[in-house]
Amino acid sequence: MKLVLASGNAGKLAEFRELFAGTGFDFHPQSEFAIDDVEETGLTFVENALIKARHAARISGLPALGDDSGLCVDALDGAPGLYSARYAGSHGDSAANIEKLLREIHGVPDDQRTARFVCVLALLRHADDPQPIIAQGTWEGRILDAPRGDNGFGYDPVFVVPGLGLSAAELDSAAKHRLSHRGQAMARLHELLQPQ
Numbered sequence: 001m002k003l004v005l006a007s008g009n010a011g012k013l014a015e016f017r018e019l020f021a022g023t024g025f026d027f028h029p030q031s032e033f034a035i036d037d038v039e040e041t042g043l044t045f046v047e048n049a050l051i052k053a054r055h056a057a058r059i060s061g062l063p064a065l066g067d068d069s070g071l072c073v074d075a076l077d078g079a080p081g082l083y084s085a086r087y088a089g090s091h092g093d094s095a096a097n098i099e100k101l102l103r104e105i106h107g108v109p110d111d112q113r114t115a116r117f118v119c120v121l122a123l124l125r126h127a128d129d130p131q132p133i134i135a136q137g138t139w140e141g142r143i144l145d146a147p148r149g150d151n152g153f154g155y156d157p158v159f160v161v162p163g164l165g166l167s168a169a170e171l172d173s174a175a176k177h178r179l180s181h182r183g184q185a186m187a188r189l190h191e192l193l194q195p196q
């Protein structure tokens with residue numbers, strides 16, 4: 001199946017390139033079709049993943065996969081959550097986003113720094129598909145008090161994986177995929193796509 005990945009995030013696209021390797025999907029980033037970013041007006045990850053996929057499917061005429069994801073921090077009542085990419089104001093500046101997160105959570109004791117990454121994938125076979133395939137994944141962890149590691153993207157340097165004692169940015173990509181919200185959502189998507 002040829003499909004458009006409805007994302008402009010280079011970090012996500014690099015992960016999807018690996019996650020789709022060998023699956024038989026012919027995967028193309030939306031930039032190949034000159035598809036711009038759509039306004040994320042939804043109030044849930046599911047709605048935004050659908051909005052992105054629908055926009056890409058409409059313009060390309062191809063099946064499209066949207067990914068809406070974010071980091072939900074318990075001590076901040078789930079923030080930055082849906083607004084993770086725009087937490088510090090302008091869209092996608094991850095250094096400023098991390099700085100704001102560390103400021104907001106400053107002084108919160110270790111055992112109250114629990115958080116999770118959430119990823120919702122929405123696959124539409126065409127723009128008006130009334131039966132989207134929705135797959136979700138979550139990844140539990142804690143927020144560090146300073147960034148660590150150079151791998152990954154976004155909030156990875158401040159998300160520590162319990163048990164491993166490593167930040168998500170200290171994992172290689174294969175290890176991240178085995179654990180991450182996106183790796184789990186992709187595994188679930190594959191299950192849902194198997195013939196019943």
Ligand SMILES: O=c1nc[nH]c2c1ncn2[C@H]1C[C@H](O)[C@@H](COP(=O)(O)OP(=O)(O)OP(=O)(O)O)O1
Pocket residue numbers: 006007008009012037040052067068069070071084085086092097117152153154155156168180182
């Ligand atoms: O594995 C991850 N490791 C670290 N950070 C992550 C991850 N997964 C999502 N995130 C963060 C990045 C961004 O701050 C937000 C996603 O926002 P989100 O709107 O879904 O993506 P985006 O605007 O960057 O690109 P696009 O909408 O074109 O897919 O969550």
Ligand SMILES: [Mg+2]
Pocket residue numbers: 040085
């Ligand atoms: Mg976005």
